[in-house]
Amino acid sequence: MSTATEARSLDQGVAPSRYARGWHCLGLAETFRDGKPHAINAFDGKLVVWQDSKGELNVLDGYCRHMGGDLTQGEVKGDDIACPFHDWRWGGDGKCKAIPYARRVPLRAKTLRYETAIVNDQLFIWMDPEGSAADRSILPIQLPGLAEGEYADWSWNITEIEGSNCRELIDNVADMAHFYYVHFSFPTSFRNVFEGHMATQFMESTGRPDKAEGYSSAGSDLFLKSEATYYGPSYMINWLWVDYKGFKTEVILVNTHIATSPNSFTLQYGITVKKPEGMDDATVAFIAEKYTKMFGEGFLQDVHIWKNKVAVQNPLLCEEDGPVYQLRRWYEQFYVDKADVVPEMTERFEFEVDTTKANEFWHAEVAENLAKRAAEEAEAGRPVHH
Structure with a gap:
C-alpha cells in the first residue's frame, strides 16, 4: 500500500498572470x-x-x-x-x-x-x-486558393471554456495517444517539429471500426493524413487530407483561442473544404457539411476533456507520450519578455513517436470489442455488422 510520501504529487501550479505575446x-x-x-x-x-x-x-x-x-x-x-x-x-x-x-x-x-x-x-x-x-x-500564412474561391465558405463555431488555462489546448500538439481514446482513431505515424514561432504535428491515422463518433464516424474506411501547425501562441491551421473509400478530399480546420482570464478562454474553430474540380456547388456544399459535422464532432471531444480536466504542471509521462515538456518550453517564449527568450525555446526540435507497441495493443482491443459486439448481436437475434 503506497503512502502519501511515496505517491507522486499532482502539481496544478498557478496560471500565468500575463497574456501571450x-x-x-x-x-x-x-x-x-x-x-x-x-x-x-x-x-x-x-x-x-x-x-x-x-x-x-x-x-x-x-x-x-x-x-x-x-x-x-x-x-x-x-x-x-x-x-x-x-x-x-x-x-x-x-x-x-x-x-x-x-x-x-x-x-x-x-x-x-x-x-x-x-x-x-x-x-x-x-x-x-x-x-x-x-x-x-x-503572421499566420495566407492559405493558397482561399481568396480565389477554391474552398467552400467557412463553417465557424465559438465556445467558452471556463476553469482552464489556454495552454491545455497546446499540449494536444504532442499527445499521440489521445487520438485513440478521445477521437477513436489509430495514429500509425506521429511526429513533431518545433522551430521559431511554429510548432507542428504530423500524423497519419485510420478510423476505429468499433466506434462511430467524431473523426472515426467513417470507421476503418477512413484514412487521414494530418499536418497541424501553430503559428504563434493561439492560432493553428490543420490541413487534413481525407481518403474515404478512394474518394479524396482536402479539409482545413482552424483552431484559435483568446484568453479571457488566466483560467478561461474563448475557443473558435472554423472548417472549410476544398472544392473538387468539376463538382457543382450543391454537391460541394453537401460534402462540406458532412466533413464539417465529422471534424466538428471530433473537435468537441477535445472540448469536453478541456472543460473537465485539471492543469498538471508535472505530468508523469511514458515514452509514447511525446515531447510534452519540450513543447511547453517552446510555448514559454510567448509568456516572457522578448529579451528573456532563450535559444532552447526557439531552436529546431524534432521527435517521432514509435507507435508500434500502442497499435499492437489497440488493434487487439478493437478486435476484442468487435467480437464481443458480434456475440451480443447474435445472442439477441440481430444481424451482425462490421
Whole structure:
C-alpha cells in the first residue's frame, strides 16, 4: 500500500498572470462589418471592434478613458466610436477626435489601440504586454486558393471554456495517444517539429471500426493524413487530407483561442473544404457539411476533456507520450519578455513517436470489442455488422 510520501504529487501550479505575446484571432472579419460596435472579451477586459467608412476594422480597449463608459454599447459615428456615457468620439488610431460639448480635446486623450491584420478572412490583433510594435513577419500564412474561391465558405463555431488555462489546448500538439481514446482513431505515424514561432504535428491515422463518433464516424474506411501547425501562441491551421473509400478530399480546420482570464478562454474553430474540380456547388456544399459535422464532432471531444480536466504542471509521462515538456518550453517564449527568450525555446526540435507497441495493443482491443459486439448481436437475434 503506497503512502502519501511515496505517491507522486499532482502539481496544478498557478496560471500565468500575463497574456501571450503575438497575433490573436478575433473571428471572421465579415462578422464585424455591419456598422455596429462589437464586444470581444479578452485579456481580463473587453475590446471594441468596428468598421470605419474606408472599410478598415479598428480595435480599441472597450472602456472610455473619460469616465469608463462601455464603448461596445456606444454607436459608430462617422469613422469613430462614440461613448454612450458622454459621447466622446474615439478614432481607430486610439485618439479622441471630438467631445461635442467641449471647446477642445485634452492633449493626453488617447486610449489603447491594437494593430490589426486580416488573414484567411479572419481578423487578427497584435498583443504584447511590453507594448512592442506588431511583428507582421510572424503572421499566420495566407492559405493558397482561399481568396480565389477554391474552398467552400467557412463553417465557424465559438465556445467558452471556463476553469482552464489556454495552454491545455497546446499540449494536444504532442499527445499521440489521445487520438485513440478521445477521437477513436489509430495514429500509425506521429511526429513533431518545433522551430521559431511554429510548432507542428504530423500524423497519419485510420478510423476505429468499433466506434462511430467524431473523426472515426467513417470507421476503418477512413484514412487521414494530418499536418497541424501553430503559428504563434493561439492560432493553428490543420490541413487534413481525407481518403474515404478512394474518394479524396482536402479539409482545413482552424483552431484559435483568446484568453479571457488566466483560467478561461474563448475557443473558435472554423472548417472549410476544398472544392473538387468539376463538382457543382450543391454537391460541394453537401460534402462540406458532412466533413464539417465529422471534424466538428471530433473537435468537441477535445472540448469536453478541456472543460473537465485539471492543469498538471508535472505530468508523469511514458515514452509514447511525446515531447510534452519540450513543447511547453517552446510555448514559454510567448509568456516572457522578448529579451528573456532563450535559444532552447526557439531552436529546431524534432521527435517521432514509435507507435508500434500502442497499435499492437489497440488493434487487439478493437478486435476484442468487435467480437464481443458480434456475440451480443447474435445472442439477441440481430444481424451482425462490421
